[in-house]
Amino acid sequence: MQQAMNSASAVKALAALAQQSRLAIFRLLVQTGPAGVHAGRIGEALGLPPATLSFHLKELANxxxxxxxxxxxxxxxxxxxxxxNELLGFLMEHCCEGDPKGCDVPSFACQPKRPARTKATAKSD
Structure with a gap:
């Protein structure tokens, strides 16, 4: 079982997201879903040259x-x-003295959907 996020990990994650290009990359990847996307498409979508994109992806990975x-x-x-989700949980931990109903904040936990089954994937099962 993995440990919950600690302050040092949260600061590292927030620092990585505290830059416009990295935040845009991360948001794009979240929107893409668990299948992911290749680096070239990220660069095209965001107008980032390969060297710059590589630097930002490395920071997000670290x-x-x-x-x-x-x-x-x-x-x-x-x-x-x-x-x-661990970062969001860390930020929301003890919200409204442990009573999230009092916060009037929706649940932020993201559980990405599995990719839709196609005829090709159904045949391989």
Whole structure:
């Protein structure tokens, strides 16, 4: 079982998000879902040159907010939803003295949906 986020991890994550391009990258990855997106598409969508994009993705990965995997010649990046939820939980911990009903704040926990099954994935099962 993974430990809950601590202050040092929260500061590191918030520092990584406290930059306009990194925040835009992270939001794009969250919107993309668990399948992720390759670096070239991120750069195209946000108008970031490869070297700049690489720097920002490295910062987000070092903060634990982004994961990557190799698929052929492409590197696919995805948001780490558990880390995001832990950060949100850390920020909301003890909200309204432990009574979230008193905060009038919606639940922020994100549970990304699994990608829709297509005929191709159904046949491979």
């Amino acid at each position: 903060a634990g907010l982004v994961a990557s995997r190799q698929e052929g010649r492409n590197v696919i990046y995805q948001a780490r939803y558990q880390q995001m």
